[in-house]
Amino acid sequence: MxxxxxxxxxxxxxxxPALVAHAVLGAHLKFAEYPEYQDWLxxxxxxxxVRVGAREFEKIMRFPRTYxxxxxxxxxxxxxxxxxxxxxxxxxxxxxxxxxxDVKK
Numbered sequence: 418m419x420x421x422x423x424x425x426x427x428x429x430x431x432x433x434p435a436l437v438a439h440a441v442l443g444a445h446l447k448f449a450e451y452p453e454y455q456d457w458l459x460x461x462x463x464x465x466x467v468r469v470g471a472r473e474f475e476k477i478m479r480f481p482r483t484y485x486x487x488x489x490x491x492x493x494x495x496x497x498x499x500x501x502x503x504x505x506x507x508x509x510x511x512x513x514x515x516x517x518x519d520v521k522k
Contacts, residue, residue, distance in 0.1 A: 418453070418461040420444075421501040421512045422478045426468045428497040430520050432488055436498050439464060440486030444500035447484050457503035467515035476511045477501065 422437055441464075448454035457463075469477065478485065482502035487494050501512065 418457050418503045418505070419463040419508070420466050420503050421477075421508075422464065422466045422518075423469050423474060423501070423512070423515065424466065424497045424518055425474050425492075425497040426470050428488075428492060432491050433518070436486060436488050439488070440484065440498040440500050443486055444484035444502070448482065448502045451482065451502055453503050453505050461503070465512075466511065466518040468518045469511075469515050470496060473511050474499065477515075478491060480509070 420441075422440060424433055424436065433480040436511050468499065477483070479495070480499075480501055484502075485496040486498040486500065487496050497514070
């Protein structure tokens with residue numbers, strides 16, 4: 418069981434740590450009542466940060482139990498990060514095959 422954090426690939430690398438930190442804190446507050454989140458907190462606590470293109474990002478945004486995040490002074494304040502509540506069962510392919518986040522080279 419993993420918590421997936423999807424960052425839009427056009428978001429600047431230098432701001433990603435702040436974006437992810439804010440996103441995870443907001444998601445924690447939103448997901449606190451969900452049983453699968455409580456199970457993840459107690460038994461797994463695994464996190465995966467992925468970098469995805471616009472098409473994949475749109476798919477992830479449609480998942481149930483998500484938290485949308487943005488940085489208000491970057492990219493016009495639009496949503497650039499989605500945290501997905503831990504999923505019980507099979508991980509969707511769009512997350513399973515997404516590239517792990519890394520600094521652009």
